[in-house]
Amino acid sequence: MQLVRLVCALAATAAALAVLALFQARFLREGQLAAGTCEIVTLDRDSTQPKRTIARQTARCACRKGQIAGTTRASPACVDAHIVRSRQWCEMMPCLDGEGCDLLVNRSGWRCAQPGGRVKTTTVS
Known part of the structure; x- marks a missing residue:
């Protein structure tokens, strides 16, 4: 049975x-794309400077009403539009678990600091 x-x-x-x-x-x-999803279209890396890698990525998103393309857990994602308009980047939780998020002084992006001292800086253009 x-x-x-x-x-x-x-x-x-x-x-x-x-x-x-x-x-x-x-x-x-x-x-x-399905509503509420994103995909990475291009990803360029430049490691010509010592101790520094510059990465530029372009994402394509199909966000729902009231959302806009952003970053969550170091991946492109649809986030609430008020976060982007107010430039409160850390509210969209852009850093990985265990990393600390800090706004840049001019609010042009954010920094994700890992416990070992490594820092990833992201600027929005």
């Missing part, structure tokens, strides 16, 4: 996944 229930549950799960895949294929055209 339990085996029959397990088989029925697996069949129902498979059917639900198939419906979800069909829905996604029908409503999202190729190259279109």
Whole structure:
């Protein structure tokens, strides 16, 4: 009896996944992002300066109403628009777990400080 229930549950799960895949294929055209998601389009790194790496990345986001492209946990993400407008960058939690976030003096970005002393500075353009 339990085996029959397990088989029925697996069949129902498979059917639900198939419906979800069909829905996604029908409503999202190729190259279109799902609402609330982001992807990295370009990533350039420059390590010509000693002890310093400059990285520039461009992301493409499909944010919901009231959201705008930002950074959460060191990855592109949709964040509340008021965070970007007020330039309170640390409110979007841009640093990884265990890193401390500090606003730059002119509010043009933020710094993520790791416990070992390494600092990652991000500026917004």
